Amino acid sequence: MSYEPVRVASIGLGRWANIMANAIERSEKLKIVACYSRSVGKREAFAAKHNCEIEDNLESLLKRDDIEGVIVTTPNDQHAPVIEAAAAAGKHVYVDKPIAVSLDHARRIEKAVRDAGVVFTVGHSARRLAGVRKIKELMDSGRIGEVSMIETNFSNERGMELQPGNWRGDRLMAPGGPLTQLAVHHVDSLQYLLGPVVRVFSFMKSMYTPVDQDTATMTICEFASGKLAYIGANWASPGVFFMNVYATKATLFYDLDFGWWSKADVVDDHSKLILREFTSKGDDPDNRFLHDVPVTLERGDMFREQFEDFADSIRGLKAAPEIDAAQAIHNIAVVLAAVESSKTGKAVEIEDILKS
Incomplete structure (x- = not known):
């Protein structure tokens, strides 16, 4: 169904804002009409690239009647005041x-959007990857049996590039380093697949970086269902993104070429999902062999799809976006629990973090 594109403005105009704008431009459901950043140079470059108007302050941008929604890609610690x-x-x-x-x-944001009655969503896009969607389908259908545990990793070399003054190198602005900036995607996807995490245990270390920031993290998650998961995240290796699912009938191995991550319209072409299961010859239980079956993945566009989900909710075609404030709060609570665990050397209950 077609409709008048939702008119949006981009706030915070760094590298990621441009990648998000590219995704919006691949859709007919949204249109960028204005932009704002404190940096004059970034404002001018973004406006020229994406053919939109410039506002030199946030107040004037938010007064515009032709703007229905905003796309916020400011540093993490600046989200709340902008969203409020x-x-x-x-x-x-x-x-x-x-x-x-x-x-x-996070709770300030939740209250602000609830009180205002506006549509709100958070860009946990990885659950929209074709491989993750297919894993969910295979789990729900019973094809792979009952899942016992999942292993994940999301890493890149960012930590070796960090310099003093960069907000990603600040423990308060990016707690847990790569766990906050990268593997929070896995936190969301795992809860999408297995339900809520209830307890975590984590190790975090600062390695190979000129700033005092965690760059290697390992987190074990226990879910309300009793299932388990491992999340690895580091900022000291070439890009990695994988998810391995262990179930009673089969094992799934999902791997994505991180070099294509920002090109969401083709990234699914650079990933693979393998289903490994036993095949038998005759009735002899010792005459079984493991067999790998490539699983076909249909190309999607995780970034475009998240914005169209947002637009459809604004236009009333959906009751609400797939990811809401409550889910996003639980995701960051898992990260904060992992940070606390790394400090105390003890397992941390998510409920204790949420009550703190």
Whole structure:
């Protein structure tokens, strides 16, 4: 169904804002009409590239009647004040993951969008990858049996590039380093697949970086269902993104070429999902052999799809976006619990973090 494109403005105009704008431009459901950043140079470059108007302050942008929603890609610790202002102005809000890096800010955001009655969603896009969607389908159908555990990793070399003054190198602005900035995607996808995490245990270390920031993290998650998962994340290796699912009938191995991550319209072409199961010859239980079956993945576009989900909710075609504030808060609570565990050397209950 076609409709008048939702008119949006981009706030925070770094590298990621341009990647998000490219995704919006692949859709007929949204249109970028304006932009704002504190940096004059970034404003001018973004406007020239994406053919939109410039506002030199947030207040003037939010007063515009032709803007229905905002796309927020500011640093994590700046999400709350921007979203509070946007919601108060009646603008619908998309914010890139994570929702915030403190529960105080996350709850401020949740209250602001609830009180204003605006559509709100968070960019946990990885659950929309063709491989993750197919894993969900195979789990729900019973094809692979009952899952016992999942292993994941999302890593790249960012930590070796960090310099003093970069906000990603600040433990308060990016707690857990790569766990907040990268593997929070796996936190969301795992809860999409297995339900809520209830307890975590984590190790975090600072390695190979000129700043005092965690760059290697290992987190074990226990779910309400009793299932288990491992999340690895580091900033000291070439790009990695994988998910291995262990179930009673089969094992799934999903691997994605991180070099294509920002090109969401083709990234699914650069990933593979293998189903490994036993095949038998005759009735002899010792005459069984493991057999790998490639699983066909249909190309999607995780970034475009998340914005169209946002737009459809604004236009009333959906009751709400797939990812809401409550889910996003639980995602960051898992990260904060992992950070606390790494400090104390003890397992941490998610409920204790949410009550803190």
